[in-house]
Amino acid sequence: MTAAPLFIGSEIYRGSSYGTWHPLAIPRVPTVMDLARALGWLPRDRYVASPRAKPAALAAFHTPGYLAALQDAERTQSVSDQVRARHHLGTHSNPVYPEVFRRPATAAGGSILAAELLRDGGVVYNPGGGTHHGLPDRANGFCYLNDPVLALKAFRAQGIRRLAYVDVDAHHCDGVEMAFDGDPEIRMISVHEERRWPFTGALQDRAGGAARNMPVPAGLNDSEMDAILDGAILPLVADFRPEAVVLQCGADALAEDPLSRLTLSNGALWRVVAALRPLAPRFLVLGGGGYNPWSVGRAWTGVWATLAGHEIPDRLPGSAQAVLRALNWSRARSRPPAPSLMETLADAPRPGPIRPEIRTRIAAVTA
Numbered sequence: 097m098t099a100a101p102l103f104i105g106s107e108i109y110r111g112s113s114y115g116t117w118h119p120l121a122i123p124r125v126p127t128v129m130d131l132a133r134a135l136g137w138l139p140r141d142r143y144v145a146s147p148r149a150k151p152a153a154l155a156a157f158h159t160p161g162y163l164a165a166l167q168d169a170e171r172t173q174s175v176s177d178q179v180r181a182r183h184h185l186g187t188h189s190n191p192v193y194p195e196v197f198r199r200p201a202t203a204a205g206g207s208i209l210a211a212e213l214l215r216d217g218g219v220v221y222n223p224g225g226g227t228h229h230g231l232p233d234r235a236n237g238f239c240y241l242n243d244p245v246l247a248l249k250a251f252r253a254q255g256i257r258r259l260a261y262v263d264v265d266a267h268h269c270d271g272v273e274m275a276f277d278g279d280p281e282i283r284m285i286s287v288h289e290e291r292r293w294p295f296t297g298a299l300q301d302r303a304g305g306a307a308r309n310m311p312v313p314a315g316l317n318d319s320e321m322d323a324i325l326d327g328a329i330l331p332l333v334a335d336f337r338p339e340a341v342v343l344q345c346g347a348d349a350l351a352e353d354p355l356s357r358l359t360l361s362n363g364a365l366w367r368v369v370a371a372l373r374p375l376a377p378r379f380l381v382l383g384g385g386g387y388n389p390w391s392v393g394r395a396w397t398g399v400w401a402t403l404a405g406h407e408i409p410d411r412l413p414g415s416a417q418a419v420l421r422a423l424n425w426s427r428a429r430s431r432p433p434a435p436s437l438m439e440t441l442a443d444a445p446r447p448g449p450i451r452p453e454i455r456t457r458i459a460a461v462t463a
């Protein structure tokens with residue numbers, strides 16, 4: 097079980113964009129690969145090129161009609177009104193773009209492969225995965241396929257039954273929760289911003305016993321996240337004694353992210369990664385949301401450092417800074433990024449008071 101951690105990546109993400117005005121116009125996985133290589137953290141024997149999942153494998157969760165529509169959309173670069181209405185393709189959130197089938201199928205292929213590589217134990221990181229909103233018959237919230245569901249099902253197909261799924265993305269994991277509603281052999285734990293799309297994942301919602309949901313108020317700080325980790329996430333996972341843990345490590349709860357009002361530093365995410373590692377013999381870490389190109393690239397590179405045991409330098413070497421300085425972002429024209437986003441990997445900590453509602457909700461979610 098002690099094989100060295102593996103990084104699953106792909107060149108499909110390089111140059112791929114959802115379109116100029118979409119939050120996913122930005123590069124993310126290529127930044128992580130380039131930064132990790134610039135730091136000497138991604139030797140060839142730790143890198144696995146992600147396979148593209150075949151429609152038959154994707155059919156473990158998605159309907160054949162939807163998979164056909166998604167492939168047709170890529171081939172013709174258009175959708176009919178009927179397909180748009182039925183499968184939510186070609187919308188503002190889920191546009192048709194050049195790799196609209198191949199890219200999510202590659203992310204899904206990586207997550208399925210990860211589960212297979214973890215059969216006998218270990219640690220695998222697939223930052224291109226984490227598309228937790230995908231639904232069986234339609235695209236949802238920038239997610240065309242649901243690779244976390246496919247990975248969890250791939251564990252099950254190997255006889256690995258007891259699974260924990262932890263999701264620290266700023267948005268609730270509605271697609272994953274729906275897929276395993278009522279399943280007694282899974283524990284899904286989500287921390288997400290309250291009153292934010294998709295508006296599911298209320299504190300009282302337990303998905304037939306399979307889920308624990310922790311909505312959090314705007315302004316969530318590092319001290320509060322640490323309290324949630326120690327008071328809710330870790331005991332809930334440990335008590336369940338899972339054979340595998342899957343962590344969706346979306347980076348949109350970070351302070352610089354334009355799509356949430358949570359204000360974590362990346363260190364808070366890295367502590368989640370480090371603390372979950374010993375709780376099961378198999379650990380799969382996925383990406384997810386993250387819409388500021390600097391903060392997501394830095395956070396996810398630090399996730400890999402945490403998994404692979406690399407020390408994060410106080411100041412990045414020039415070659416790594418060059419990766420960050422080469423990034424462009426339309427939103428940065430009016431609001432230039434802070435120099436620390438180019439020169440460091442670790443954010444300054446963002447501690448703060450632990451609000452009473454955080455303590456009450458930790459008690460409620462663990463009750």
Ligand SMILES: [Zn+2]
Pocket residue numbers: 265266267346348384385386
């Ligand atoms: Zn998100």
